[in-house]
Amino acid sequence: MTRFSTVLSGIAAVVALVLGVAAQAQSAYPNRPITLVVPYPPGGSADILARTVGAELGKRLGQPVVIDNRGGAGTAIGTKVVASAAPDGYTLLLGTVSSQAINPAMNKVAYDPLKDFTAVSPLASIPFVLAVNPAAKIDSVAALIAQAKAQPDGLSYASAGPGTSNHLAGELLASEAHIRLLHVPYKGSAPALNDVIAGVVPMMFDLQTTTLPYLKSGKLKALAVTSKTRSSLLPDVPTMIESGLPGYEVTAWFGVFAPAGLPAPILARLNTDITDILKTPEMTARLRELGAELESGDPVTYAAYARSESVKWADVIKRYGLAP
CATH class of the missing domain: 3.40.190.150 (Bordetella uptake gene, domain 1)
Known part of the structure; x- marks a missing residue:
């Protein structure tokens, strides 16, 4: 065997050993x-x-x-x-x-x-819920869009702060429905939701987890959920897609x-x-x-x-x- 062949054989042996160790490590996962x-x-x-x-x-x-x-x-x-x-x-x-x-x-x-x-x-x-204060007298997404179009400054909505999911949910609604919405940012979802319940701001997108108790008590009204299909926890609430916005999904x-x-x-x-x-x-x-x-x-x-x-x-x- 030539020296060159010997070197090649050595390299092949090392490669085989490395691959074998790697394969063994993967098959033993996790250790x-x-x-x-x-x-x-x-x-x-x-x-x-x-x-x-x-x-x-x-x-x-x-x-x-x-x-x-x-x-x-x-x-x-x-x-x-x-x-x-x-x-x-x-x-x-x-x-x-x-x-x-x-x-x-x-x-x-x-x-x-x-x-x-x-x-x-x-x-x-976890889907978001488009929740409104009952005093706003908005019963559907279509009614919300119509009211927003009738107001030059647009309807206001609360969020947990700039760049949060519920802020962007509002921006996406404005884009898909071709309306203007006024963003009112808070330092967290809790104070934002409290002001919607109090009627300071008429509406908000919030997680169904935190919104559900207020929907059951009647302090808030659900217009739609933001998932592609209806929520198993809110089966009677339509999706935003069912409400006339085919490109709308936020979770x-x-x-x-x-x-x-x-x-x-x-x-x-x-x-x-x-x-x-x-x-x-x-x-x-x-x-x-x-x-x-x-x-x-x-x-x-x-x-x-x-x-x-x-x-x-x-x-x-x-x-x-x-x-x-």
Whole structure:
């Protein structure tokens, strides 16, 4: 054997060894705890959902799923942690419409929501409700649009602050219905909702989770939900699409993402386990308690959805000059 052949044989042996070790590592996945980063403080809907799903995922994988709350910068801090992590399946992200679509379009963030992540699986979505104070005497989306067109300054609506989902929901309504709406920002959803209940501002888009008690008590009236299909918690309330706005869909969605380059076997394992968890009666009931609607799908479809959401909100934000 020539020296050249000997060198080639040595290289081949090393490559085979590396590939063998890599394959063994993937087949043994997971062999240590997994971190699920939540880019929000503890206690909110995202945190509760992450802990609920994470506990069940840990049972299936045979390793604990540790929740790491990294709130701040409108989700950018925690999201960047995952974008910079190794794509080995041991660092995952509880991604949301804010982290993957709205915040990157509104602000300069140190990650690319499309290039830096692998979409693993959707989890759930919470629709918004277009809620009005009964004293406003607006009984439908059509009546709201007609009233807005009759008022030169437009109807006012409350939100949790500039760039929040309920702010952008109002901007999307104005765009789709060709009306003018006056945005009244607050420092959080709670004070905004309180002023709608008090009649200071006539209406607001808010999550069905927080709106539901006031709808049941009659302090607010629901005109429509913002999801593509009707909410199981509000089956008698039409969607915005049914109300004459075919392009209107806004939800607070949640899903699992990993760093870009996640190996296919690990991606398939995580997607399958998460999908199976979501289909259990116990998880369905728990999501219903959170006011959330179950979402499931394969990684390719979910990646396409995340991309479409990124494009949609970037367009809305650019159109209205909302980015700083």
